Amino acid sequence: MDVLELARTQFAVTGSLHFLFVVLTLGLAPLVAIMHTRWAISGRPLHEGMTRFWGQIYVVNYALGIVTGLVMEFQFGLSWAGLSHYAGDVFGAPLAMETLLAFFLESTFLGLWIFGWGRLPRLLHLACIWLVALTAYASAFFIMIANSFLQNPAGTVERGGRLELVDWGALVANKAFVFSFPHVVGAGLFTGAMVMVGASAYHLRRRTPDAEFFTRSLRTGVVMAAVGIMITVAFGYAQFAGVQEDKFSAKTWAAVPLGFMIEFGQLLALVVLFVMLPMIGVLHRWRWTHPLLIIMTPVPFVLAVLGWLAREVGRQPWMIWGKLTVADALSPGLTPGMVTASLIGFTAVLGLLAIVDYALIARMVRRGPRDLALGAPAADAPRSPALSL
Template sequence: MEVLDLARWQFGITTVYHFLMVPLTIGLSVLVAGMQTAWVRTGDQRYLKMTKFWGKLLLVNFAMGVVTGIVQEFQFGMNWSAYSRFVGDVFGAPLAMEGLVAFFVESTFLGLWIFGWDKLPKKVHLACAWAYSLATVASAYFILAANSWMQHPVGVEFVDGKPTMNSIWAVLTNNTALAAIPHTLAGAFSVAAAFLVGVAGWQLWRKRSGDDEHRAVWRSSLRLGGWTGVVAFAVLAITGDMQGKLMFEQQPMKMASAEALCHTEKPASFSIIAIGDVSGSNCEDVKTFNVPALLSFLAHNDFSTEVKGVENLVTEYQAKYGTNYPDDPQLGSLAGKPIDYVPNLPVTYWGFRAMIGFGAMSAGIGLLALWLTRRGRIPGQRWFPWLVLGGIATPFIGNSAGWIFTEMGRQPFVVVPNPTGVDGVWMFTAQAVSKLSTGEVWTSLIALTTVYAVLGVVEVFLMRKYVRGGVDAVMPPKKPAPTSKNDNSKGGDSDDDALAFAY
């Protein structure tokens, strides 16, 4: 394998792995802050127990997310140094904001929340919860602004062969970012919702008979997750439509690849599923089940818009950006070779459908769980715990498939040309890789994959441990009742006792 292929595999593996942690942290942090708000306002111990239990799982996931996220920034200097030199003036600004502002606030107030249960007044402690949860959202905003600039470069001028930022406001308010941010956040809440439904549903099924003091915790958690998942999927559908229309304008090749639309159509049909090999750019052997004119509507809100196919777009791209790579030794075996402007069609076509399909499946499981727990019911079916536990995986798969589609669909560019932007502000992925030997990249690839595998085992072990332990594993042990009226300092079960327990 070439250095370029190995570097892409490494970035793909580490990024997808890291992104398994990110959406759960974002969604769960806000939901936990909401649980604590309900406890502070009502004094209901059920909400305190929910805060403690789900907060413990949040902390485990947050720690793993931090560890795996650090590696991402190192890779820009390790495997993608040419890219970093080209876009550093622009790309570095939102990343610096994420580190200096969002992550600093996030880590500071999370620390205060962890160790402040017995030190801070209730409302101040609650404010810490909201501060770190909203900081996770801000962190996502800055990261997505950086990624969206790669998809649609704005706010720059071309100086001395490199893009130079002339408006940070344009970068942060990029219309691609403004569509991606609510879509990504909705995906994060979908992940957190499925996690609540899965774990709480399993616990509720276990406690379906007998008298269990924590049953209200699991029922409330399940229904919170169910409603959150339904709302999140609705937001995903709306924001996904917004992104589709921007894709039609900014990255027409990605839209054509998502549909395996090899020939221009007017109006264009939406392919539900394909039978045959979609890897060829002429699609002669592919048969699809289509919805007539729907792709035209998704692209431009009408049923008559022309949508260009892969073959036609290749000709346009060759006219704009050349037919061959530059004859530069930095490009290795690709130097002087023809440029393939067609992304991996099986990945883009099936990735797009996996994103939608698993997202809908997650919302459907949440709806079913809500129906089965209506009016105080407790599901007793043997298949119920397996369904909700399996449902935890669906939004994770949908989120990962969506990001793989987004990043693979822009190939062969690492910075996609802006059709209405400044000439020259684009970069081929082949030009972005560092001058390394295959042995060096193989070493880091194997080492990081091995470390990540170990971290995965640790996270699963810790999550399983605290999930199986339930509420009792995270709440402080009950103190014996006071032996006399003057012995209040050593007993009781007051809110102060609950606050005295730090994670």
């Protein structure tokens, strides 16, 4: 492989890994916030248990979201210095806003939510998780603005060999952004909801003692999955109104992941809307459906990555559509040796950590809502039962 292919591979591998964790973060953040709200209102141990159980899965997933995101942020400077040289005055602004307005606050409020358990007043603690959810979506908002600018450089003019920002409003009203952002939001909600459905089905199938806990989780999951998949499909098709000419023509292989995503996405939409949603009252009793629900859990993740592959591969050979090619965006002086070394390092370390993270999440799901670390009092404080049903 030449240096361009290596750098693209590095971006594709780390970007796909990043989104696997981000898509679940986006879905679980509002779900956990809703559960926490129920708990704050009712004060019931059942709702506390749901907040802590799903909250713990949320934060353990979040860990890999952070560390893969760090690589994404610095990779622009490492491999793609040509992009900031040509268009940094435009592309840098939404990325700066993402770090300052979204992630800075998200990380700070998440720390307060995790470690403020039992210390913060009830409503302020609740406010923290809603602020985490809000800033997570602000993050997605700014990142999608930046990505949509690459797809369609609206609101800019070229002057002296560089792109200049002339109209921030046009960047936000970008036809490549307005439908893709809700599409991503819907996909996140759908993925988070399907993880809830799959994990609940596992416990209901095994007849573990937490039947009420997982029946309620299953229902919440099914409702949110229906909402999520409707948003995803509607805004998925709407995007074709603003797609670049020739993007998915036969000459690029971007049409392949796109086709798979649409076929399986539609199938899932039919299953969720016309089978799972009408059966919501009996789904927890119909144990023969549970293995199917468990098997469906990873599918939204695969579809989400296919969606990104279609969007990004379809952009080739352009880094910025019609303006700058990926070859010209490469850092001048980048050697295959440099990228090979960092590609191996990032792939090995992040790949191993991702496997460990998923193994930990699977283990937490299997153990169910007992002995939860999130929100547990410190070791030397008097212990109360983690959950009493």
